[in-house]
Amino acid sequence: MILGVSSAIRKRSKATLYPPGEARRAACAPIWSLVACARFRSISDMPSPTPGRSNIAQRLLAWLEPRENEMAALLAEMVSVSTENPPGKHYQACADQLERKLSQAGLTCERHEFLRLPAAPGTSVEPAASLVASFGAGQRTLYFHGHYDVVPAQSQKQFQPERKEHFVFGRGSCDMKGGIVSMLYAMRALRECGVDFGGGRIALTLVPDEETGGARGSAWLASRGLLGRDGIGMLLAEPTSGVIWNGNRGAISLRVKVLGKSAHVGLQHRGENAFEQMVSVVGRLQQLKHEVEQRQTSYAVGAEQTRNSILMLGGESGGGTNFNVVPEQCWFTIDRRINPEETLDAERDRLIKLLEQCRRDGIRLEWEVLQEGRAAASSAEEKLGRALEQSVKAVTGQAAQFEMCPGLLEIRFYAAMGIPAYAYGPGLLSVAHGPNEYVDLRRVRDCGAIYALTAIEMLND
Ligand SMILES: [Zn+2]
Numbered sequence: 001m002i003l004g005v006s007s008a009i010r011k012r013s014k015a016t017l018y019p020p021g022e023a024r025r026a027a028c029a030p031i032w033s034l035v036a037c038a039r040f041r042s043i044s045d046m047p048s049p050t051p052g053r054s055n056i057a058q059r060l061l062a063w064l065e066p067r068e069n070e071m072a073a074l075l076a077e078m079v080s081v082s083t084e085n086p087p088g089k090h091y092q093a094c095a096d097q098l099e100r101k102l103s104q105a106g107l108t109c110e111r112h113e114f115l116r117l118p119a120a121p122g123t124s125v126e127p128a129a130s131l132v133a134s135f136g137a138g139q140r141t142l143y144f145h146g147h148y149d150v151v152p153a154q155s156q157k158q159f160q161p162e163r164k165e166h167f168v169f170g171r172g173s174c175d176m177k178g179g180i181v182s183m184l185y186a187m188r189a190l191r192e193c194g195v196d197f198g199g200g201r202i203a204l205t206l207v208p209d210e211e212t213g214g215a216r217g218s219a220w221l222a223s224r225g226l227l228g229r230d231g232i233g234m235l236l237a238e239p240t241s242g243v244i245w246n247g248n249r250g251a252i253s254l255r256v257k258v259l260g261k262s263a264h265v266g267l268q269h270r271g272e273n274a275f276e277q278m279v280s281v282v283g284r285l286q287q288l289k290h291e292v293e294q295r296q297t298s299y300a301v302g303a304e305q306t307r308n309s310i311l312m313l314g315g316e317s318g319g320g321t322n323f324n325v326v327p328e329q330c331w332f333t334i335d336r337r338i339n340p341e342e343t344l345d346a347e348r349d350r351l352i353k354l355l356e357q358c359r360r361d362g363i364r365l366e367w368e369v370l371q372e373g374r375a376a377a378s379s380a381e382e383k384l385g386r387a388l389e390q391s392v393k394a395v396t397g398q399a400a401q402f403e404m405c406p407g408l409l410e411i412r413f414y415a416a417m418g419i420p421a422y423a424y425g426p427g428l429l430s431v432a433h434g435p436n437e438y439v440d441l442r443r444v445r446d447c448g449a450i451y452a453l454t455a456i457e458m459l460n461d
Pocket of ligand 1: 002147175176210239
């Protein structure tokens with residue numbers, strides 16, 4: 001999940017670390033703690049999402065259950081390749097590693113390489129490879145989707161993965177290399193249990209660059225018609241803490257610079273005060289903020305969030321050189337987070353028009369777009385939504401709630417094509433991007449079972 005370009009770089013989340021053995025008592029996220037408490041249930045009492053398919057479900061689960069050590073080893077290997085983004089390190093090494101693992105699993109794999117040098121300063125010049133690995137031969141395609149880039153580590157030790165009992169610690173273990181392991185093992189389980197989809201296939205799409213907006217990953221694949229072809233649905237392995245994210249807020253984030261003219265305080269009449277001009281711009285933005293923040297989404301949101309649309313001002317700001325000098329320039333950021341009911345184009349236009357009006361009124365200013373991404377939502381009532389919900393219940397014994405994700409998700413690229421898309425993964429959002437990132441291997445295994453059962457529901461018609 002991407003929280004924002006600048007936050008991806010600078011976020012130092014207060015990750016909550018539960019030592020092994022404590023996780024079950026963790027009280028931070030009620031839904032997650034319920035899931036964490038649910039042992040991988042014995043195969044014999046495991047209901048299948050659809051009666052009559054219990055034999056397949058049992059075979060899958062029996063195949064997955066003893067493979068925790070294998071999964072831990074694969075995850076540790078992946079974590080040790082430091083795919084930090086920005087700037088986008090070691091993408092080739094990681095893609096090579098994944099391609100090897102996918103072909104060892106008997107999956108056919110396409111590789112698409114973004115070769116052009118990126119324009120953005122500070123971005124790696126390495127080619128950025130995306131992989132699409134398939135199982136099954138039919139046209140109707142259920143997409144599994146994951147990103148292999150990770151946010152920058154707080155310490156290089158995070159690339160030396162550590163296993164403690166049922167937990168793997170390290171950068172990307174939770175967001176979201178652990179989820180990729182679940183998806184790969186779901187496909188292996190289906191293949192090795194001899195599941196034969198009548199007229200469909202699973203395509204696991206693995207991309208870089210997600211943490212900075214997907215320019216060389218999903219956005220590029222989508223622009224070339226390589227994303228979501230013949231898609232009937234998409235599952236994304238982000239760390240959802242036990243809930244299903246069926247939507248995400250969109251984002252447009254700007255940095256606005258207001259220009260003035262410097263002068264000594266004693267001669268301030270010769271200067272132009274950029275700060276005072278900026279206050280006037282901010283005042284107009286506050287009126288817009290007041291208006292748009294009345295809007296509420298009808299989608300469910302997490303316990304600590306509100307349904308209101310968001311226009312946050314001054315997440316970062318600065319300007320001036322000294323208290324006794326008329327400030328020559330001042331700047332601030334705007335972070336606009338839109339609900340699925342709003343459209344990015346219209347909300348971007350509102351902001352830009354307001355800034356243009358300021359210019360016409362004589363305020364000298366310029367702006368740059370730091371990031372933008374569309375909101376997306378899929379109804380919980382879609383067949384895939386119901387299949388995922390039932391599979392979660394079948395494996396964990398607990399119902400999963402549908403909620404809107406507060407950050408950007410790559411479900412948006414699929415939803416924009418009319419493909420129902422949902423995020424559900426083994427990690428905890430509260431430890432993603434933090435210094436003590438970890439994933440519970442039992443959840444990695446459970447999610448493998450959940451993805452496999454969901455695929456059977458969707459493709460075995
Ligand atoms: Zn992520």
